[in-house]
Amino acid sequence: MLLEELPALAGRFDLVINTANQPLDWSAVMGSLAPRGRLHQLGAVLQPIQVGAFDLISFRRSITGSPTSSPGSLRKMMEFCVRHAIKxxxxxxxxxxxxxxxxxxxxxxxxxxxxxxxxxxxxxx
Known part of the structure; x- marks a missing residue:
């Protein structure tokens, strides 16, 4: 998916997992989240993630992050991807x-x- 496509997908995703290690249009990314949606950041972006408070508060959206995962969590994630044909x-x-x-x-x-x-x-x- 391209960032240009995000406005057409407003409010669609419960979870966005971002692996990119460069700054994005964070407002567009947050706008693609459903109410109570979550952006999970895996890519190590060196610049601050600029998100307006309204993007978080109005729909109870959140941002989380993690550097890596445990082998058990990785196995579960891979099994999920296989079940749902995610490639x-x-x-x-x-x-x-x-x-x-x-x-x-x-x-x-x-x-x-x-x-x-x-x-x-x-x-x-």
Missing amino acids: PQVEHLPFDQVNQAIERLHRGDVRYRFVLDQTDGLMDG
Whole structure:
């Protein structure tokens, strides 16, 4: 999902888990939460998360965060993802395109996550 799509999803989500480690349009993210919804922050954003008090108070929304989880919690999360067919959105690139991948990261031209795939003969003997 793109941030531009959030206004059309106002009040839709009970929980948003954010793994991005960069500042976002926090007002749009909070606006996508249902009443009593929660933003759970996993990405280490270095800047403060700027949220207006009205975004929290008016619909009893909250923000929580955690650095990592226990192995048991991770297992439960993975089982939940399997049951509900939740999959990551990842772009695979051949390892020999690492320089282009870095350039795209600097330009902010990465929609989801990059995975550099080194199965294209680099490991052959």
